[in-house]
Amino acid sequence: MDERAQAGKFRTVSRLLQENFWWWFPLLLGIFARAEYLREFSSSPLFSFALGPDVAEYDQRAREILGGVLFPLRPEEHAPLYSFFLAGVYRFFPWAPVPAARAVTLLLSLPASFVLALELYRNGWKRSLCGWFLAGMVLLPNLIYFQAELVPASLLFPEMTLALAFLLRACRTGGCVPAFASGLFCGLGVLTHGLAFCFLAAVSTAACCRKKWKHLVCVLCGALLLLLPVIAAKSVRYVQLTGVQSNAAFLVWLGNNPQAKGYCNLAPGQKLRQVRRETAQEAKARQVSPPRVWLEKAGAFWKEHPWKGLVLLARKAVYFFHPNELPSGADPGILICQTDYVFWGRSVVPAVFLLAFIGTWEVVRRRREYLPALLLVGAFWIGTLLTFSCGNFRMGAWPGILVLAALGMDAMNWKRWWSLPALAVLLSLPFSFPFMAAGKIEAAALWGEAAFRRGNFDLAEDLLAYSARKLNDPPRTSCLLGRIAEERGDLLTAEKWYRDAAEAEPLHPEAWMRLGMLYGEKTRYHEAEACFERAMMLGNDPSQAACNYGLLQIRREKYEDAKRLESTAVYYAPADPKNWNALGIAEFCLGNHEKASLAFRRAQALEPANPGYAANAEAARRFCKERE
Numbered sequence: 001m002d003e004r005a006q007a008g009k010f011r012t013v014s015r016l017l018q019e020n021f022w023w024w025f026p027l028l029l030g031i032f033a034r035a036e037y038l039r040e041f042s043s044s045p046l047f048s049f050a051l052g053p054d055v056a057e058y059d060q061r062a063r064e065i066l067g068g069v070l071f072p073l074r075p076e077e078h079a080p081l082y083s084f085f086l087a088g089v090y091r092f093f094p095w096a097p098v099p100a101a102r103a104v105t106l107l108l109s110l111p112a113s114f115v116l117a118l119e120l121y122r123n124g125w126k127r128s129l130c131g132w133f134l135a136g137m138v139l140l141p142n143l144i145y146f147q148a149e150l151v152p153a154s155l156l157f158p159e160m161t162l163a164l165a166f167l168l169r170a171c172r173t174g175g176c177v178p179a180f181a182s183g184l185f186c187g188l189g190v191l192t193h194g195l196a197f198c199f200l201a202a203v204s205t206a207a208c209c210r211k212k213w214k215h216l217v218c219v220l221c222g223a224l225l226l227l228l229p230v231i232a233a234k235s236v237r238y239v240q241l242t243g244v245q246s247n248a249a250f251l252v253w254l255g256n257n258p259q260a261k262g263y264c265n266l267a268p269g270q271k272l273r274q275v276r277r278e279t280a281q282e283a284k285a286r287q288v289s290p291p292r293v294w295l296e297k298a299g300a301f302w303k304e305h306p307w308k309g310l311v312l313l314a315r316k317a318v319y320f321f322h323p324n325e326l327p328s329g330a331d332p333g334i335l336i337c338q339t340d341y342v343f344w345g346r347s348v349v350p351a352v353f354l355l356a357f358i359g360t361w362e363v364v365r366r367r368r369e370y371l372p373a374l375l376l377v378g379a380f381w382i383g384t385l386l387t388f389s390c391g392n393f394r395m396g397a398w399p400g401i402l403v404l405a406a407l408g409m410d411a412m413n414w415k416r417w418w419s420l421p422a423l424a425v426l427l428s429l430p431f432s433f434p435f436m437a438a439g440k441i442e443a444a445a446l447w448g449e450a451a452f453r454r455g456n457f458d459l460a461e462d463l464l465a466y467s468a469r470k471l472n473d474p475p476r477t478s479c480l481l482g483r484i485a486e487e488r489g490d491l492l493t494a495e496k497w498y499r500d501a502a503e504a505e506p507l508h509p510e511a512w513m514r515l516g517m518l519y520g521e522k523t524r525y526h527e528a529e530a531c532f533e534r535a536m537m538l539g540n541d542p543s544q545a546a547c548n549y550g551l552l553q554i555r556r557e558k559y560e561d562a563k564r565l566e567s568t569a570v571y572y573a574p575a576d577p578k579n580w581n582a583l584g585i586a587e588f589c590l591g592n593h594e595k596a597s598l599a600f601r602r603a604q605a606l607e608p609a610n611p612g613y614a615a616n617a618e619a620a621r622r623f624c625k626e627r628e
Helices: 002-019 021-041 055-066 081-092 097-122 127-139 141-147 153-173 176-192 196-209 213-238 248-254 270-286 290-304 306-319 340-365 368-386 395-411 419-436 440-454 457-470 474-487 491-504 509-521 525-537 543-555 559-572 577-589 593-606 611-627
Strands: none
Touching (some): 021 127, 021 141, 021 340, 097 153, 097 395, 127 395, 141 340, 141 395, 153 176, 153 196, 153 368, 153 395, 176 196, 196 213, 248 290, 270 290, 290 306, 306 368, 340 368, 340 395, 340 419, 368 395, 440 457, 440 474, 457 474, 474 491, 474 509, 491 509, 509 543, 543 577, 577 611, 593 611
């Protein structure tokens, strides 16, 4: 009897596994693919560091949030949600925050993809078709690449996936709850990346055109429930109307100017900083906001060069469907191809787009219930037309692209046209080889900085010296080369590198601050003070220069000046434990032991693993106790 019962249980489990094969097998493959990608990526020097344009800013903002700074002194350029998401991951995984953030975002897409696949199954799809769709969602290499990067697109993908799933359910059932849930995820998307607003606008426009007023109200209520409190809180904090993302106008100009090429052609560096400074000066002289200046410049470009603007618009329209992910300043092509999984797997993207075009025809002709998927793709396509094409920017459209591709797969006559997807892959190969070598200079700078942080100074010097010859960013590359020379004790070479950086871009504070620190070590105090004073006058955030200047004054026993400088550093960067520790030293030297103890404890709270901060806090506590 027991043997029969066990056999019956085995047959039941076997039948369940067979019936649900198209659900669990793609998810298992997705988990395996992510583990394999992280294993490959872990050998990269970039794996454990948040380096690169925008990435370092999100990381710094997340650490500020962990330090209790919910609102920075000035409105942040980027949408705020991703920084708070990173801060939450860092809080739970303090021993390996950056690798944990990569792993968490990779895993988030799995349940979101399953929810969308389940909704398609309820819409009448076969299990096998749902399985192929789910496999595309969790296995497509370019999606895995961007989900493992510290960029908002990694979070935007599951948000847009769930927004699309609930919108499809709302269209199928006519219910208000799924429409409201779709609006909530649209709102989360807008708080993560500004282009998600295009999808919210597209859904609202479609509801108006079809006179679905109930759905329109529910979607807008869900989105505004999240957006309005954020906008209100930021507006109150900065005493002016402040939107979710303050660099939207800059992105519009970046894709609509005489030098624009359809993608992000103005990489972060000296030229970009100069353009920003000139715009800020123009805005100040005219007493208008910088976003208004950016939009006026973009409008002037279209007014003065209408034909060139139309050509640029057509180029961006085609680039959106480019078989490769177009590199921007944050995504050099060589970095996208650095793992075998992405290198060899990217070739399936043209076939996916081909099937998506067939699926689009199916939606237009007879499958109107999947119009939300087409709206999602079209919204992000229009967003790139307004700005520029980039792999990050089309991440939010991929759930819709894969829904359309699955519809195309279902409608395609495979016996007759089986060779078309293979032909699409072959035709895309000529575009792949130049892309694999794209961005070598920027990649060398990123790898060099990562090698420097790991203490591999020989490799860092080789990479940074190569990038310094061709990358127009002296404050970044030359200052790192100077720090390498300092670590080796070669102060003369370090001074030369810092001087070169200061002469190349005298309005950048980094080189002047490094010179001040170097002159302080050489006891050339008057020159050090002049360099520090200049560094503090440049830029919007003088905290680093003020902190190091204060440490110099402590060495010179000018404790009142040191306290003033360290207070300035704490004001501008209250989440940096170095500033609190330096303020504690200055207060202790002045005899303000209680204040010193508070400052040391704050530094220790911000970085508990630092033994120096813990020792200072304990020493100050004991001293105060003995005095009592």
